[in-house]
Amino acid sequence: MKYIEPHAHMVSRTTDDYERMALAGCAAVCEPAFWAGFDRSSPAGFYDYFSQLTEHEPKRAAMFGLKHFCWLGINSKEAEDVKLAEEVIDLVPAFLERGNVLGIGEIGLNKNSRNELRVLERQVELAAIHRQLILVHTPHLEDKLKGTRLILDVLKNDSRIVPERVIIDHVEEHTVELVLDCGMWAGMTLYPETKATPARAVDILELYGNERLWLNSACDWGVSDPLAVPRTALEMKKRGHTAMAVEQVIFANPKKFLSQSPHFKIA
Amino acid sequence: MTRQQLLDLYFLDARHKLIEVAAFLDRVERAGGAEDFRLRGFRAALTQLNGRKRNRAKAILLAFSDPTTHPVTKAEGKGASGAWSRKK
Numbered sequence: 633m634k635y636i637e638p639h640a641h642m643v644s645r646t647t648d649d650y651e652r653m654a655l656a657g658c659a660a661v662c663e664p665a666f667w668a669g670f671d672r673s674s675p676a677g678f679y680d681y682f683s684q685l686t687e688h689e690p691k692r693a694a695m696f697g698l699k700h701f702c703w704l705g706i707n708s709k710e711a712e713d714v715k716l717a718e719e720v721i722d723l724v725p726a727f728l729e730r731g732n733v734l735g736i737g738e739i740g741l742n743k744n745s746r747n748e749l750r751v752l753e754r755q756v757e758l759a760a761i762h763r764q765l766i767l768v769h770t771p772h773l774e775d776k777l778k779g780t781r782l783i784l785d786v787l788k789n790d791s792r793i794v795p796e797r798v799i800i801d802h803v804e805e806h807t808v809e810l811v812l813d814c815g816m817w818a819g820m821t822l823y824p825e826t827k828a829t830p831a832r833a834v835d836i837l838e839l840y841g842n843e844r845l846w847l848n849s850a851c852d853w854g855v856s857d858p859l860a861v862p863r864t865a866l867e868m869k870k871r872g873h874t875a876m877a878v879e880q881v882i883f884a885n886p887k888k889f890l891s892q893s894p895h896f897k898i899a
Numbered sequence: 900m901t902r903q904q905l906l907d908l909y910f911l912d913a914r915h916k917l918i919e920v921a922a923f924l925d926r927v928e929r930a931g932g933a934e935d936f937r938l939r940g941f942r943a944a945l946t947q948l949n950g951r952k953r954n955r956a957k958a959i960l961l962a963f964s965d966p967t968t969h970p971v972t973k974a975e976g977k978g979a980s981g982a983w984s985r986k987k
Binding site (some may be wrong): 667704709712741742745746747748749771772773774775776777778781782804805806816831832835870872 | 904908909918939956957960961963964965966967968970971972973974975976977978979980981982983
């Protein structure tokens with residue numbers, strides 16, 4: 633079955649994973665800039681990372697017929713150092729015209745601190761000035777509810793931000809409604825322990841409908857599954873969802889949102 | 900799907916997870932030493948399973964969540980523990 637993986641950190645995955653995803657029907661993979669598992673020591677580290685995302689990874693994906701796209705920005709885990717973050721943000725505009733860049737992301741909050749919030753506001757400003765799509769990371773576990781509320785406040789308070797051009801990622805049962813009610817898109821991340829499971833993601837689809845929702849694996853260097861999206865498609869089928877409904881969630885929905893970027897083109 | 904079909908699909912998996920929760924509590928309570936906010940949060944969240952309430956998953960997630968609304972002064976570390984500590 634054809635699907636789009638709208639959130640995967642392929643720099644942390646093996647080439648074998650690209651092959652497995654292609655075999656499972658993946659048509660395109662989208663890679664938000666994120667935390668490497670350690671703090672970079674300088675903006676130069678981010679320059680190299682942005683170059684990797686825009687030059688090297690598309691070639692690695694193309695070996696298996698996969699289109700590769702990316703999002704650029706500074707993640708919230710490295711946003712406590714505001715000076716570093718501002719220097720990284722200043723690097724981003726030079727990359728925005730590169731052919732596989734979809735927008736600003738993943739930006740957001742991690743521990744819901746004042747500095748993280750300040751850096752988030754700077755990046756929302758950047759997206760507004762350059763008319764970019766926005767992909768937002770919401771915090772983990774006990775911090776998610778509060779962080780989601782703070783993030784939505786920042787976005788709603790900026791009249792230049794069009795809700796339909798924002799995806800709020802990693803929603804769960806306690807945050808999905810907050811996001812959808814604002815007119816934004818919501819991403820469900822499928823992790824074995826710390827986010828949604830396939831069964832819970834299908835519950836959310838049954839409760840809230842298939843509009844403005846997508847599924848992603850957010851596979852990275854931690855415990856995660858690059859085939860989580862097709863696995864959840866299988867769960868939908870087990871639960872009696874039609875082939876058309878499955879196709880909407882795993883392919884048509886991400887395509888609809890991402891096609892708001894002129895750079896997103898797939899066959 | 901009907902209730903019977905959902906039971907066929909998920910009962911054994913849910914039963915297994917429930918036993919894992921029970922065994923976890925037994926294991927922790929057999930051990931010596933002090934408990935912390937995570938176990939207190941866990942016990943509080945468990946009460947959301949009682950009775951015939953709806954939206955239990957949401958209620959449990961809310962029970963583990965930081966209910967405050969103002970940003971913290973500074974991020975202390977990067978990780979999350981899974982339960983909110985009032986002391987933070």
